[in-house]
Amino acid sequence: MTATAAPSGQRKSLFRRPQAEHGFWSWFTTIDHKKIGILYFVTAFTFFIVGGIEALIIRLQLAQANLELVSPGLYNQIFTMHGLTMIFFALMPLSASFFNYLLPLMIGARDVAFPRLNAFSYWVFLAAGIFLYSGVFLGGLPDGGWFNYAPLSTTVGPDPLGYTETLAQAHAVRMIFYSVGIQIAGIASLASSVNFIVTILNMRAPGMTLMRMPVFIWMALVTSFLMLFAMPVIGIACWQLLFDIRFGSNFFNPATGGDPVLWQHMFWLFGHPEVYILILPAFGIVSEVLPVFSRKPLFGYTALVFSGIAIGFMGWGVWAHHMFAVGLGPVANSAFALSTMFIAVPTGVKIFNWLGTIWGGKLRFTTPMLFAIGLVAMFTIGGLSGVTHGVVPSNYQQTDTYYVVAHFHYVLFGGALFGLFAGMYYWAPKVTGRRLDERLGKTHFWLNFVGFNVTFGPMHIVGLRGMPRRIDTYDTGFGWEIYNVIETVGAFIIALATLVFMINVLYSVFLKKGEEAGNDPWDARTVEWMTSSPPPHYNFAEVPRVTARDELWHRKYTPGSADETIRVPAGGSSDGGEEEHGAHIRMPDPSYYPLVAALGLPIMGWSLLTGGTAMIVMLAVGATITFAGLVGWTLEPGFENGEHA
Amino acid sequence: MRPQGSHREQRRLRRSWFGWVIVAGLSLSACAQDYPQSALDPAGPIARQQDNLWNLVFVIAIVVFVLVQGAIIYALFRFRERKDDDGQIPKQVAGNTKLEILWTAIPALILVGVAIPTVQTIFELAGRPDGDPLEVRVVGKQYFWEFEYTGDEGQGVITATELHIPTDRPVYLTMESRSAVVTDTGAGAEGEARNGVIHSFWVPRLAGKQDVVAGHVRELTIQADEPGRYPGACAEFCGLSHARMRFYVEAQEPAEFEDWLADQAEPAVADFDTELAAEGERLVSSDTIGQQCIACHAIDGYDAEGDQVANQRIGPNLTHFASRETFAGGFLALNEENVQAWLDNPQALKPGAQMPRLGLTPDQIDAITAYLLSLE
Amino acid sequence: MSDIEEHPPHPGVGQYVEIGVILAVLTAIEVGLFYFDMARVITVPALLALTLLKFMLVVMWFMHLRFDSRWFRRLFLMGLGLAAGVYAITVLISVTGGAG
Amino acid sequence: MSAEGLTQPESAEEAHATSLGISNEKMAMWALIGSECLFFGALISAYLIYQSRYNAAPEEALTPRNLFDIPFTSVSTFVLLMSSLGMVLALAAAQEADWRRFRTWTLATALMGATFLSGQFYEFTVFAAEGFTLTTSPFSSAFFVLTGFHGLHVAVGILMLVALWSRSMAGAIGPQQVDAVENIGLYWHFVDIVWILIFTLVYLIPAE
Numbered sequence A: 001m002t003a004t005a006a007p008s009g010q011r012k013s014l015f016r017r018p019q020a021e022h023g024f025w026s027w028f029t030t031i032d033h034k035k036i037g038i039l040y041f042v043t044a045f046t047f048f049i050v051g052g053i054e055a056l057i058i059r060l061q062l063a064q065a066n067l068e069l070v071s072p073g074l075y076n077q078i079f080t081m082h083g084l085t086m087i088f089f090a091l092m093p094l095s096a097s098f099f100n101y102l103l104p105l106m107i108g109a110r111d112v113a114f115p116r117l118n119a120f121s122y123w124v125f126l127a128a129g130i131f132l133y134s135g136v137f138l139g140g141l142p143d144g145g146w147f148n149y150a151p152l153s154t155t156v157g158p159d160p161l162g163y164t165e166t167l168a169q170a171h172a173v174r175m176i177f178y179s180v181g182i183q184i185a186g187i188a189s190l191a192s193s194v195n196f197i198v199t200i201l202n203m204r205a206p207g208m209t210l211m212r213m214p215v216f217i218w219m220a221l222v223t224s225f226l227m228l229f230a231m232p233v234i235g236i237a238c239w240q241l242l243f244d245i246r247f248g249s250n251f252f253n254p255a256t257g258g259d260p261v262l263w264q265h266m267f268w269l270f271g272h273p274e275v276y277i278l279i280l281p282a283f284g285i286v287s288e289v290l291p292v293f294s295r296k297p298l299f300g301y302t303a304l305v306f307s308g309i310a311i312g313f314m315g316w317g318v319w320a321h322h323m324f325a326v327g328l329g330p331v332a333n334s335a336f337a338l339s340t341m342f343i344a345v346p347t348g349v350k351i352f353n354w355l356g357t358i359w360g361g362k363l364r365f366t367t368p369m370l371f372a373i374g375l376v377a378m379f380t381i382g383g384l385s386g387v388t389h390g391v392v393p394s395n396y397q398q399t400d401t402y403y404v405v406a407h408f409h410y411v412l413f414g415g416a417l418f419g420l421f422a423g424m425y426y427w428a429p430k431v432t433g434r435r436l437d438e439r440l441g442k443t444h445f446w447l448n449f450v451g452f453n454v455t456f457g458p459m460h461i462v463g464l465r466g467m468p469r470r471i472d473t474y475d476t477g478f479g480w481e482i483y484n485v486i487e488t489v490g491a492f493i494i495a496l497a498t499l500v501f502m503i504n505v506l507y508s509v510f511l512k513k514g515e516e517a518g519n520d521p522w523d524a525r526t527v528e529w530m531t532s533s534p535p536p537h538y539n540f541a542e543v544p545r546v547t548a549r550d551e552l553w554h555r556k557y558t559p560g561s562a563d564e565t566i567r568v569p570a571g572g573s574s575d576g577g578e579e580e581h582g583a584h585i586r587m588p589d590p591s592y593y594p595l596v597a598a599l600g601l602p603i604m605g606w607s608l609l610t611g612g613t614a615m616i617v618m619l620a621v622g623a624t625i626t627f628a629g630l631v632g633w634t635l636e637p638g639f640e641n642g643e644h645a
Numbered sequence B: 001m002r003p004q005g006s007h008r009e010q011r012r013l014r015r016s017w018f019g020w021v022i023v024a025g026l027s028l029s030a031c032a033q034d035y036p037q038s039a040l041d042p043a044g045p046i047a048r049q050q051d052n053l054w055n056l057v058f059v060i061a062i063v064v065f066v067l068v069q070g071a072i073i074y075a076l077f078r079f080r081e082r083k084d085d086d087g088q089i090p091k092q093v094a095g096n097t098k099l100e101i102l103w104t105a106i107p108a109l110i111l112v113g114v115a116i117p118t119v120q121t122i123f124e125l126a127g128r129p130d131g132d133p134l135e136v137r138v139v140g141k142q143y144f145w146e147f148e149y150t151g152d153e154g155q156g157v158i159t160a161t162e163l164h165i166p167t168d169r170p171v172y173l174t175m176e177s178r179s180a181v182v183t184d185t186g187a188g189a190e191g192e193a194r195n196g197v198i199h200s201f202w203v204p205r206l207a208g209k210q211d212v213v214a215g216h217v218r219e220l221t222i223q224a225d226e227p228g229r230y231p232g233a234c235a236e237f238c239g240l241s242h243a244r245m246r247f248y249v250e251a252q253e254p255a256e257f258e259d260w261l262a263d264q265a266e267p268a269v270a271d272f273d274t275e276l277a278a279e280g281e282r283l284v285s286s287d288t289i290g291q292q293c294i295a296c297h298a299i300d301g302y303d304a305e306g307d308q309v310a311n312q313r314i315g316p317n318l319t320h321f322a323s324r325e326t327f328a329g330g331f332l333a334l335n336e337e338n339v340q341a342w343l344d345n346p347q348a349l350k351p352g353a354q355m356p357r358l359g360l361t362p363d364q365i366d367a368i369t370a371y372l373l374s375l376e
Numbered sequence C: 001m002s003d004i005e006e007h008p009p010h011p012g013v014g015q016y017v018e019i020g021v022i023l024a025v026l027t028a029i030e031v032g033l034f035y036f037d038m039a040r041v042i043t044v045p046a047l048l049a050l051t052l053l054k055f056m057l058v059v060m061w062f063m064h065l066r067f068d069s070r071w072f073r074r075l076f077l078m079g080l081g082l083a084a085g086v087y088a089i090t091v092l093i094s095v096t097g098g099a100g
Numbered sequence D: 001m002s003a004e005g006l007t008q009p010e011s012a013e014e015a016h017a018t019s020l021g022i023s024n025e026k027m028a029m030w031a032l033i034g035s036e037c038l039f040f041g042a043l044i045s046a047y048l049i050y051q052s053r054y055n056a057a058p059e060e061a062l063t064p065r066n067l068f069d070i071p072f073t074s075v076s077t078f079v080l081l082m083s084s085l086g087m088v089l090a091l092a093a094a095q096e097a098d099w100r101r102f103r104t105w106t107l108a109t110a111l112m113g114a115t116f117l118s119g120q121f122y123e124f125t126v127f128a129a130e131g132f133t134l135t136t137s138p139f140s141s142a143f144f145v146l147t148g149f150h151g152l153h154v155a156v157g158i159l160m161l162v163a164l165w166s167r168s169m170a171g172a173i174g175p176q177q178v179d180a181v182e183n184i185g186l187y188w189h190f191v192d193i194v195w196i197l198i199f200t201l202v203y204l205i206p207a208e
């Protein structure tokens, strides 16, 4: 699809080209990166709520010893789906929504390099989510944990003799939802990663050299590379899994000579880069927010950029730290212990440079700033527990306990999600034209901060005191009850906080009670604040010429006498006038085809649930739909002819 | 679950200054709690070695934590925009190479300090221990642990869920995993267990985890200083009853242990005090019900096909069933009521248990229970 | 902007055919090595070396990597290098069975 | 022609040159190829790990040695290699705007690809007849999935070549087509170099 370019000749596409730029239906055909970004956000946030509700059920079940709110079988599905949902359908697409919306704006471009591919990514991601959750109606959700170790996930299953209801039959079906669902999601990520890489490298505004790019863009670039290289790994692993469960191959089946450890290698080879895929966008956001509200440039820009790149590379050499207890032997364990520990160095560089950024500044404690500082503080805790995991002999005690659960929620929630919330408050004015309410925002932050620590703090202790993870219940007598009940209370505080956030969005944006933002509500530093809020379809009437890092700041302020910095008289920044200037700019037309092409994928997935002719027919139908979508797409010109105003 | 464990833990914690951090900051209940499965309370040299490293890295983590959080909090107060702000833009500092090199180098040095003992300990803990370890083969099955005392000393004793070991002597475990695999590719004879899912053997107070992976033989050494009952758990998610796959290590004085082992090596008793138990024995040795039990369970003296080694069966060895305190993965106390309920419907007690509901009549259940409870 | 670079023109038809012939010959040698009865310590490295050579020829000339932007080289080498590195380690750990 | 693709129909910024002066599509293709390295690397490493696990007694085992028909595979390898030559010749023709010659070579390339695929199909049926299928052993699983995915890539390549050919028949000739040929060519060569590796690692080296 990337290669067969549309002809320049005068031709119409096969069907009437969708033209709507507004209204309900426009969302289905849009290829505007901003609208796609909003689609990503809404969908991902919905999945976050779903994953959160699953978490609440987990917490209720574990609130006391020996509770039986849900059956073990259901519990296993819930925690598996909680992990999968949060990682693949909440956090990754939330980052994607930021990339989508902001990349072009922050590098001074009018859109991403491949707008239709972008829409395709979104629809494929949505299709993956729908496919995975369709298991609710079609035989059950995956129940092998998010890393789905073989042979529990393949030939053996949780109930090999099938004494508990019909679980043995359903097992293969659940695993089809896992393997195909993740693969479809992987296609979406792969497509966006290619798109973002090309956009960042190739679509920058004049003067926006690589070393002038905002750190957020750098982190988006590193993240995209990680996705580009990590997705095929999990893709192959999932294919092998699928062949094992559906077609009797022997990749991970020890009974026929396969090696279950290979699955673990493949999963974590993907899995560890994946966790940096989740955190680096948040690191990028923080690197934008802190300078603005400290009124200082980023401390050590170059170090921040290169430490991000270093983390990206080193992240490929640590995967076996998830497998220390598997028994890879002392040599492998030592090597991976070393690489794991030393990844703390570039991460520390980031933390310290952020400290350097706020040091000596004038800090304004707006909600985005609170969340950004929250990330720095909370991620450090999670990072430090990560380093303790790396101490292999001690890891033998920690692994698969709640201590690990504490670690990864500190980095995922206290790190990635805090960063994303900072970004939501920070860029909401740009996206919606209105600031989110500060009072509600601060309530959200503090509830979240407290609830988060109350939920996940005690997990450190209860884990070290012997509570394994992934247990649907536990007995009295281990001394775990008190911690668990506290954690459950904390989870509900987080839920309350999340509700406050949703109310805030409702109140400020939909009820239009939020303060009107104007172009540059925060006195910010980067070029996305030069255009109107929300930006016009074409982003910039006149693409900005970039002469410096923090371009906008330099347009607003110049060094004065001595150590002073003074404001440039008004007019220096390009304010207003976008609409009139830009009226002549024509953006590529909307298209049905990305949606059509995406539609075929889940149909092919569902076919695997059937067998024989039905399977072949469904496969063919799905493939035809996708193929038709792709053909229509390649034949369709970027612009409909004759209407080129 | 003796309280002495936690006292020792607290005493040990108080000895070190950072212990206060845990006691004050982390331990949220004031009264002496009971943590029999705590990894912070080692009861043998292996666990202690691991704990020593934890203490080292924990102190470092706390120090870094305090420094970073301290710096953040200081900066938040010191550099906040004040009410009476003069509107001046703060000094625009874009970096400081010296500082940046410093905070790259210092963490790296600290980590070298952690890495050296880490690697040392990894190699020390690997492999067969020196001296004359007791050898036990451990088999993880869905959802219980089976233990076979191998070698001359072990006399072929097989038991489940409760691992007896002598104190002050390393116990070298070789571990594998088996499940009841009934697919056309995986199965052996009916009732035979092979190539199971991954489990993880973990007795926190004696040693860290070792995963047990089908197709591989894994090894682990545990050792206890003092007699006691140390709870353990399967720590790798293994299916429906992963939460109910627990076990105990029963450390005994060496002499006591020898006695226990000798008892276990005897075949099951054949004379019963009660008529009911004798009736149970008839049922279990019968061709109808009995064949079923024996297909999955070994009871010395009643071998069905004869060629299956006991630990290749799906179910636990029942020869000395009644000598255990718990059964079915250690979460059921061994008493009449529980055994009866188990025989009636295993899944009701333990979802996913690989023992079928056999449709026994209440009378049969009573009899078999009486028999099983006589198997001391 | 220094980001934009100049690169030499792509090779022409003659050169393409030359490379094609070389590739064919190298393949013939490979197959010959297979039949030639020699110690594996010789044939295996020889086969690997020939394969690498063919690989490079196609990548450098047919895919123009030698003549094209360094960004293409970076993209490709990053993927190739990562793949070689991580999979070599995975294979090594797996075939030694973690016994080490 | 301007190979550096100053016009990208997909790109919103039609009038501007790209920041690096290289075409978006070509960069995307190279990124994809980088990604594919990890894709095939995973398959190849699974093969290397499992290549000697046959699930049978040594005398009866279906091994590389008694299965593979080296002369046959050598021929299809040769055909695929030559298709790469066909591809560059097609590109050269397109760059010289000789669209007739372009069509000839494109079709030839596609045909050589198809020959290779038929050879693979034939090989698979022979194997199946000998009782060597996906389920036989880890070796067989790894073999079929590796070569199967490679074959799938060849098939996709053929589809794209045929599309190029028929579009050109329909009169789509111009600088954009040259770009498309170049990018599809990159893909085609990549699939070829993967086979260069497979041929050695799978077919030639295991012989003992």
Ligand code: HEA
Pocket: A147, A275, A276, A278, A279, A321, A322, A340, A341, A343, A344, A345, A347, A348, A349, A351, A379, A380, A381, A382, A383, A384, A385, A386, A387, A389, A390, A391, A395, A398, A399, A400, A404, A407, A408, A411, A412, A415, A416, B064, B068, B106, B107, B108, B110, B111
């Ligand atoms: C956002 C995602 C994210 C991030 C960023 C990290 C970051 C790190 N992780 Fe984490 N990790 C996960 C997500 C993440 N992790 C998840 C999801 C799992 C569990 C998966 C599962 O089992 O389900 C996991 C599990 C996991 C394990 C396996 C545990 C087990 O199951 O046994 C290990 C082991 O080494 C580990 C280590 C690390 C390390 C060393 C870092 C480092 O990158 C952290 C570096 C940061 C710092 C150290 C703090 C800042 C540094 C300084 C202030 C400098 C000074 C510091 C020192 C001198 C120490 N992680």
Ligand code: HEA
Pocket: A048, A049, A051, A052, A053, A055, A056, A058, A059, A079, A080, A082, A083, A084, A086, A087, A091, A144, A145, A146, A147, A405, A409, A412, A413, A417, A455, A469, A470, A471, A472, A491, A494, A495, A496, A498, A499
């Ligand atoms: C980004 C990732 C992410 C996030 C944000 C979270 C968020 C949370 N997680 Fe999650 N978690 C994982 C990733 C994440 N988790 C992963 C990867 C695993 C491992 C899975 C595995 O082992 O396979 C895991 C496992 C895991 C476990 C261990 C389960 C087990 O091992 O048995 C627990 C237990 O407490 C838990 C709890 C929570 C809680 C309480 C939250 C809370 O923070 C959630 C807060 C959110 C909400 C509460 C939503 C708000 C809801 C509302 C406002 C509802 C109102 C609205 C309507 C009614 C419409 N998580």
Ligand code: CUA
Pocket: B140, B143, B198, B199, B200, B234, B235, B236, B237, B238, B239, B241, B242, B243, B245
């Ligand atoms: Cu066995 Cu968990």
Ligand SMILES: [Cu+2]
Pocket: A271, A272, A275, A318, A319, A321, A322
């Ligand atoms: Cu990791």
